[in-house]
Amino acid sequence: MWPVIEPSTPFLDSWHLGAICEHEAAVLEGDIPKLLINVCPRSGKSITTSVAFPTWAWTRDPSTRFLYSSYSGDLSLEFSTSSRHVLESSWYQSRWGVKLSTDQATKSFYANDQGGYRISTSVGGSATGRGGDVLVLDDPHNLKLVASDVIRNADIEWFRKVWSSRQNNPKFGRQIVIMQRGHQDDLAAMLLEQGDWVCLKLPTEYIPRQWTSPIGWSDPRTETGDLLHPDRVGTAEVETMKRELGPVDFSCQHAQDPLPELGGMFERGWFEIIDKPDPDPVMRVRFWDAAGSETERSPYTAGVLMAETLEGTFIVEDVRRDRLTAAKVDRWMLDTAREDGVGVDVAEEQEPGSAGKSVISAHRTLLAGFNYDGIRASGDKVTRWKPLASQARPAPKEAYGKVKIVKGDWNKDFLDEIVANKRSKFKDQLDAASGALYQLRIAPRPIKQYAALWG
Numbered sequence: 001m002w003p004v005i006e007p008s009t010p011f012l013d014s015w016h017l018g019a020i021c022e023h024e025a026a027v028l029e030g031d032i033p034k035l036l037i038n039v040c041p042r043s044g045k046s047i048t049t050s051v052a053f054p055t056w057a058w059t060r061d062p063s064t065r066f067l068y069s070s071y072s073g074d075l076s077l078e079f080s081t082s083s084r085h086v087l088e089s090s091w092y093q094s095r096w097g098v099k100l101s102t103d104q105a106t107k108s109f110y111a112n113d114q115g116g117y118r119i120s121t122s123v124g125g126s127a128t129g130r131g132g133d134v135l136v137l138d139d140p141h142n143l144k145l146v147a148s149d150v151i152r153n154a155d156i157e158w159f160r161k162v163w164s165s166r167q168n169n170p171k172f173g174r175q176i177v178i179m180q181r182g183h184q185d186d187l188a189a190m191l192l193e194q195g196d197w198v199c200l201k202l203p204t205e206y207i208p209r210q211w212t213s214p215i216g217w218s219d220p221r222t223e224t225g226d227l228l229h230p231d232r233v234g235t236a237e238v239e240t241m242k243r244e245l246g247p248v249d250f251s252c253q254h255a256q257d258p259l260p261e262l263g264g265m266f267e268r269g270w271f272e273i274i275d276k277p278d279p280d281p282v283m284r285v286r287f288w289d290a291a292g293s294e295t296e297r298s299p300y301t302a303g304v305l306m307a308e309t310l311e312g313t314f315i316v317e318d319v320r321r322d323r324l325t326a327a328k329v330d331r332w333m334l335d336t337a338r339e340d341g342v343g344v345d346v347a348e349e350q351e352p353g354s355a356g357k358s359v360i361s362a363h364r365t366l367l368a369g370f371n372y373d374g375i376r377a378s379g380d381k382v383t384r385w386k387p388l389a390s391q392a393r394p395a396p397k398e399a400y401g402k403v404k405i406v407k408g409d410w411n412k413d414f415l416d417e418i419v420a421n422k423r424s425k426f427k428d429q430l431d432a433a434s435g436a437l438y439q440l441r442i443a444p445r446p447i448k449q450y451a452a453l454w455g
Helices: 016-029 043-062 071-089 088-097 149-161 186-195 235-253 326-340 353-366 382-394 409-422 427-442 447-454
Strands: 032-039 064-071 099-103 109-112 117-122 134-138 174-179 198-202 272-274 283-289 301-308 314-322 345-350 372-376 403-406
Touching: 016 032, 016 043, 016 174, 016 198, 032 043, 032 186, 043 064, 043 071, 043 134, 064 109, 064 174, 071 088, 071 099, 071 109, 071 134, 099 117, 099 403, 109 174, 149 186, 174 186, 186 198, 283 326, 283 427, 301 326, 301 427, 314 326, 314 409, 314 427, 326 353, 326 409, 345 353, 345 427, 353 372, 372 427, 382 403, 382 409, 403 409, 409 427
Parallel strands: 032 174, 032 198, 064 117, 064 134, 134 174, 272 403, 283 345, 314 403, 345 372
Antiparallel strands: 099 109, 109 117, 283 301, 301 314
16 A cells, blocks of 8 residues: 555565564454554554554454544544545555445544444543444654653553543454553553563564564564664664664663663663672661552652762662551651661651641651751752762773662662663652762761861
């Protein structure tokens, strides 16, 4: 159908287009009930999925009913119009003759004469109150807004409460979500957590992995870095994308991984893992980023224990993290303070308003006998993270930065969040670590540090 929709542009075939087609055909046949495809922008994903797929499906079963959506209503209508243009073309009609109904023929909702239809809507829309045999969601998130927790979570809630309930036959429901990653807590992350979605992951640069889809397909590339479609996007173009997007966005959109190893605000390799803490640090502080809920997907309460050494390095000695009610958080903070000892300062972020003041006042009473303080945050999160990034970044010719980490079971979760930072699902550990560093730098210096500095 390519010449019908792009008569002036030559078609460049690629194995990845075949992979998408084969898997979407398996969805139509019911062999893959739920398919998630992660692939970069401008890879032919929407023309394949939102234009070609439904017109091809109607050559097999014209009674199939489609429900389509995208983050943008205009984009959804554009793909719907292109698909209709194919259906009405002489190329299509001479081969299959599926006629469009004159009774239902709008841009957002058209039907054929054999019971099939296509409805197009947008994320956040009502989905018109109708359902579909096949639900197709093409780009659920606007990448310009995906970092917003409020907007991203609204997209996910719409999927859970509206979109996923629109299947005509839940026992034989079929769904496709095709998108590039944008955040550690995007819709793709939720679908992967559910465990019943097949994920066709097509990174721009090949990352070796052992995976075979239920239809027997595996990535044909063999060498690390092999490109997805070199005839269209070659090495020079990829390098330009890396410079223009930056490491985090390139990792999300092209590696399909929101956790870049290199080039971000933080890199995993900056943090030296040590076996044990300094036995005699200048100062130690446990900083808390407190929440007050045990519900699933709610923020965590995190407490980071950090020490400053006489050499000017900072050691993350321990991280505690859990979802707890406010009453349990209070008890946990007190128990942890007793375990850390009176020589460890305790601090936490003070939330704005009178409620925040009340919490700090209550915790000051709770932690009587400990050196406790409530810190009012200033600036946005990224601004507050920058001092930690500055200390963590290695100096020229140095292997590691000035922030070290004591070996523990919590290391991976902590570093995953640090490396993802603004694209992380949660930011409680990073906020607490940044708060601990701030407290170490602004708190009155113990006399032994001055003694060491003055000799």
